[in-house]
Amino acid sequence: MKATSLTHGQLEVVDLPTPRPGAGQLLVEVGRCGICGSDLHCRLHADQLADALELCGYPRYVRSGLSVVLGHEIYGEVVDHGPWDARRIRPGTPVVSVPLVRRGRQVDGVGLSAHAPGGYAEYVVVQEALTLPVPNGLPADLAVLTEPMAVAWHAVNRGEVTRGDVAIVLGCGPVGLAVISVLKARGVGTVIASDYSGGRRTLAERCGADLVVDPAVESPWEGAAAGHGFMTTMPDEYNAGIDAMEGLARLPVPWWTAWRALEALGTTRPAHPVVFECVGVPGMIDGVLAAAPLHSRVVVVGVCMGPDTIRPSLAVNKELDLRFAVGYTPLEFRDTLHALARGTLNASHLVTGRVGLAGVAAAFTTLADPEDHAKILIDPSLDTDVVLKR
Structure with a gap:
């Protein structure tokens, strides 16, 4: 099969044997695979991420010296079953899957380990127990967004956001846009979005943000504090x-x-915003701690690649609630898929381009420019090495 492999930071199309599903697994023909920010980070910061995950007890993450087929945002059709499979999903069924596979008791992240090749390929192996049929004829370009939208779904759950809360989303890349979309799907009345990129601010408006600011011109905190009773000193x-x-x-x-x-x-509880940090660069968290109103709840969704410094005294004296979010539960993944299929969660504005396997390197390059694209999908059936704008 054809696949796009990453080795020492270089992406190239290679011929690989078609993978074989093991016990409890499915072979899926890839119809779409999203390019995630984590994939971009793997190209440049794989070893830093791997060092961090090794401290978390997982030593098999992507490393720069290994050849890895990336891709964990996967949509496709079931082709075959592994041995002792439950066979609850028939061949030809369009599916999405939580990107984890297990052999024995060893679990690997699909597309994030050399031991579990991902969706930048014509075929991929997934775990049947974590795979869901796509309902309601949901188009491929939307179904493939289940995984990244589930990340946002989980982040909003971590924020315990209510309809009456004010949500502030810092950073309107794919993660921030997904968070905005989920917040509006949940009926949150006031969503404030902030990004330096004019293109991303436009996408934030299309995703439903009620107030969009350029932080170079206007503080998102002043917009948030005005009229909502937040204490700032x-x-x-x-x-x-x-x-x-x-x-x-x-x-x-x-x-x-x-x-x-x-x-x-409940009348003695101070009013406070729920802040979603979706940038993930050094200094961002400390900047939030310094600028956020007292008693803010801060959910960190952006992944900072290197070491960072914060001043705990800021969080202590403001009594801030600092939380971190990663991934999602299987239930959150399922609920996201069905919200997309019902149309109650609108993610159509996130996809800005498509590319074939030969164009993945070009897609990585263009994604470095925030004005050009938000989410680019890989379609292995496309015979092109350029990014096609949607």
């Missing part, structure tokens, strides 16, 4: 506390009794 909070105590002292009941009653009603 410690004296603001201290004055609010003193005002509350003076008011409670005038009541005919002990102030602590009234406070407990108000606390039970």
